Every structure is written in C-alpha cells, then in structure tokens.
C-alpha cells in the first residue's frame with residue numbers, strides 16, 4: 001500500500017547491484033545471487049491477479065539484472081502496472097523500458113552531487129546517472145520521483161540544496177524526497193557507518209530549495 005503510489009503492490013527484490021552504498025541495509029540482496037526463480041515469481045503474481053494491481057521491481061539494482069526486460073514483459077502481460085526503483089546507472093535499460101511501455105512509475109535515487117558521488121556510491125558513474133535523469137526529465141509519459149537517502153557522515157545541507165537546484169534546473173517539478181538512513185549495531189549495512197545523529201532541518205532546507213522537499217521516515 002506504500003511503495004507504489006495509488007496501487008496495491010508487491011515488491012520483487014532483484015539480487016545484485018552496481019553500487020556499494022555504505023548505508024545500504026540490503027547487503028544480502030546486493031551481494032547475493034537470489035533465491036526465487038522467475039517462474040515462481042510469475043506463478044505468485046498469477047495467483048494474485050485481481051488482488052494486487054501493481055508490482056515494484058526493486059533491488060539491489062533492478063536494471064543491472066539482465067533478465068529485467070523479459071520479466072517486465074511477462075509481468076505486464078499478466079495485467080500488472082510496474083514501478084521501477086533505480087539508482088540510474090543504466091540509462092540504456094530505462095530507455096528500453098520506457099520505449100516498450102513496460103513501466104508506469106519510476107523512483108530515481110539521486111545518490112549524491114558529482115563531488116560526493118564516488119564516496120557515497122562506490123562508483124564513479126555520475127555521468128551515467130545524469131543521462132538517466134535527463135531522460136526522465138525530458139519525457140512526460142511516466143511519472144517519476146527523485147529521492148535521496150541522507151546520512152550526516154556522507155552529506156550535508158549544501159549537498160541537498162545542490163541536488164535540489166540541479167533537479168529544478170533540469171526541469172523537475174515534482175516533490176524531492178529525503179530519506180534519513182538508519183545505521184547502527186542492530187542494522188547490518190554494507191559499510192561501517194556510525195549511527196546517524198543529526199536532526200535534519202527540513203524547514204531550513206526548504207527555504208533554500210527550489211523544489212518542494214519531503215522527509216520520508218524509514
């Protein structure tokens with residue numbers, strides 16, 4: 001009820017990821033090989049036709065999985081709407097999904113501004129992310145939301161304002177969602193980040209942001 005706006009949906013977490021974010025709380029998905037075969041996922045969905053109307057393809061990074069287009073085609077054929085959660089590193093895959101009408105909603109993680117991107121994500125692929133963002137801003141067919149997971153050991157207010165300004169400059173007019181990362185001893189993460197202590201000042205950030213901010217508590 002929460003993950004796909006306007007839909008009652010299930011989530012399929014696809015194993016593997018092309019980033020290594022320190023705050024990632026799904027190390028078993030990022031580093032694992034997956035445990036459920038595609039035909040079992042499709043059988044699950046077949047039994048839920050009429051009960052669910054949406055499927056969220058998430059991960060890990062769904063676009064890094066070579067079978068994504070095939071799975072999305074089969075999920076669509078069963079009559080479900082599809083939401084894609086993506087970190088934006090595969091603009092080619094996002095483009096194919098859009099061109100084939102295989103996606104109905106996209107949540108794009110804007111991980112960090114260019115100067116922080118490698119430190120936050122473990123990759124130097126900001127330009128590929130940037131192509132995905134431009135692609136999504138240039139199309140009107142599919143709604144998308146931009147969001148950032150924030151941790152005070154990795155980013156500060158100036159970084160958030162830099163991202164918000166970049167979104168606005170590229171034509172994004174939706175809400176920009178901030179999700180405070182949860183780290184701590186009882187929450188395994190990919191990296192060894194300290195627990196987050198900061199209370200982010202949403203009102204202060206909003207005053208500097210050209211797009212509307214939302215805080216989504218995890």
Ligand code: SF4
Nearest residue numbers: 017019020021024060
């Ligand atoms: S938080 Fe980072 S490492 Fe974890 S699944 Fe998302 S993109 Fe991959």
